[in-house]
Amino acid sequence: MNPRKNSGGTTGAPARRQGAARRATASGSASERRDHLVQLAAELFARKGFQATTVREIAVEAGILSGSLYHHFDSKESIVDEVLTTFLDDLVGRYRAVLARGGEPREVLAEMVRTGFAALKPHRAAVTVMQNDWNYLRSLPGDRFGYLVKAEEEVERMWIEQIKRGQATGGIRPDVDPKLTYRMIRDTIWVAVRWFRPDGRLDTAAIAEHYIMILFDGLATGERSSHPG
16 A cells, blocks of 8 residues: 655655656556556545545646546546456456356355455455445446446355355255355455555465365364365
């Protein structure tokens, strides 16, 4: 997460970063400049919140005039649209690929856990925006962000179907509520974005394996089931 800019007149890392941003935006193809603006805006949305972030602040971060931003996007909503659709298209596509490969329900669920945690690093800002601004974006007129609910419903169906399949085949205990179980798994993964650090002791793969162990084997000592996947 980017540090805040210096409030005084001294130069430092933030000033160098802004200079780098300005050079990156001024060079390269229009597509590259657009992608760069989306990345900068996503970081601001994650840090300040979508509502509190202004178009001017995005332009300042990119080292351009506010008017220049409108050459690429017609509104702030269009920018966050791209942030969220890029994330959801990638995530849902990866979940679909896991299901297409098939396997025993617990193996599939374990792979879905890995897929969810793996999204935290490349889509950290988008996950944060989803958590912080979901209700506000859904409240905007015109159902512009209705796709958020549709994507969530599709992902929920994927998880619940696998949990129920595991219950039917005897690999998952029958007395757990599939929908509640999915939501607890989902929230565990997404809330991790608040404390996960890419340069920390554990990467997302290691965190996923630890969570899979807890999910299927629990915390209690004694006889344990075989490790899935």
